[in-house]
Amino acid sequence: MTALVKLAPGALAVGHPLPWTVYDLNGVLLVRRGYVVQSERQLERLYERGRFYAKALVEEEVPVLAEVPKLVRANPFAEYVTLLQDLENAIDAVMARSEQAGQYLTDLVERLDQLCVSEPDACLALVHNGSREPTAYEQTLFHAIICRIVAARLELDSDRIALLMLAALTANIALIRHLDKLNSSNKGLTSPQREIIHKHPLLSAAAVEQAGLTDPVLLQIIRQHHERVDGGGYPAGLGAADILVEARVLALAERYTAMTSPRGYRKRYRADHAMAEILETTLREPTPRTSHALVKELTTFPPGVTVRLGNGEIALITHRPVAGEAPVAQAIISSSGNPYIGSFFRDCDEHRIEGIVVPDRFPELNLSDLWGYR
Known part of the structure; x- marks a missing residue:
């Protein structure tokens, strides 16, 4: 060695x-x-x-x-709107059974993969900063980002990672037109809504296959992404041994994104509360490594969440810990509750993090500046 x-x-x-x-x-x-x-x-x-x-x-x-010349860093915040538009175009192409659907999706996966590899903290910040009121397309993009980052922890090979990301972008195609309405509703589901939710893994897989994406592993991930290791999932009620690890990762990504986003009948979970609940509910699973990988990659204070520091300020986490360091943060609200004009770097070894908070007033922020993009 x-x-x-x-x-x-x-x-x-x-x-x-x-x-x-x-x-x-x-x-x-x-x-x-x-x-x-x-x-x-x-x-x-x-x-x-x-x-x-x-x-x-x-x-x-x-x-x-x-x-090595000074590199121009890829900026996920600057590309965010384009990524969402490309996603919508790709999904429209799948639904229209266009010959270009596969290429659209492959191009989007490649670009998103590059961003997640080169700028993982900024990509995670897109997830957490955008979770205040995400659209269905934003949530779909978040699923793919989380899947890519967790897959690296699980050491999946590049081909399987690409298929997982493709599945994350297409697994809810059968629901995409209805998701915003469902998420904002404070009423119980109707029988037709329950039926389409129960069938959507099969309907989405069929739509993807009809658009020319026929890889059997891709279709299997999509069909299985709502199965549960205890056999209580849908649509087939599979057990642990029959569920692909990629399908489990996608299920976790969807669950975490759903929990940290608001619904018509509840407020959104804080990131630490969502991770704690995920760990608690998967504790007795025969193979809980996917949930452990999620929590380890996100870390206690994921990029994009706001925290209270020991000096009373509220800061935005920009980078996960590296080499035993504390996370990197930028103070955005003073100890008296007034938003700063701009932000201030804070050493979180010196200014201890007391915990995640959700401020009553969230200031307008230039995220590109906070992450040092020029």
Whole structure:
């Protein structure tokens, strides 16, 4: 097995993407290749703890840092509207059985995959910041983002990840026209509504297949994404051994997105409450690793949530912990409750996070600025 090599001084720099995936001395993943180092403190921690596999230099042909030009970072916030429009166009193409449906979806998956790999924290922030009043198309995009990030933790191969993301974008096609109305309703479901909900995995799979996307694993993920390991799911009532891991990941992504979004009959869950409930309800499952992967990837304070700091300020989490650090946050509301003009970086080792909060007034924010995109 190739040995882990200690990071050499000068190999990394603040504001540059990591040229290699970085591990600790025991081979535990710290941060993936492409992550942009946020601060000098993060840089120091990576030098203290960081190791990489020397074979990466040969296999990835990564030049030394001095020869790497300053990269223009992909900006998920700037691309958000385009992603949603591309999603709507792709779904329309599927419903129309267009010959271009497969290409539309494949192109969207490839772009979304690139964003999730290079800017995972910003993509997670899209999920949490957008969960205040998401449309059906936004929720669908959130499903795909969460699936991509959890799939990396589960170490699924690239082909299976692509199929999972395709399934996330198409699994609710049979419901997409009705979801906004269903989500905003404070009344019980009618019999016809229950019937279409129960059948939508089969109807969606059929629509996808009729549009020319015939991969059997893709169709199986779609058909199974509401099955449950205890046999109580639908439409087939499958047991744990018969449900693909990808279908379980998609089910979790949908459940988490639904819980953290408002409904006509309830307020939305806080992210930590949603994760706690998911863990509690999957505790007795024979294979709870998918829910554990979700919680580990999102972390205690996911990007995009707001937290109260020890100094009384409310801050927005922008980055998950790296190399043993606390999360990165930007203060957006003062201790007296007044929104700041702009934001202020806060070291969460110095300013302890007391917990997630939902402010009464949420200020208008330029998320691109908060994440340092230029």
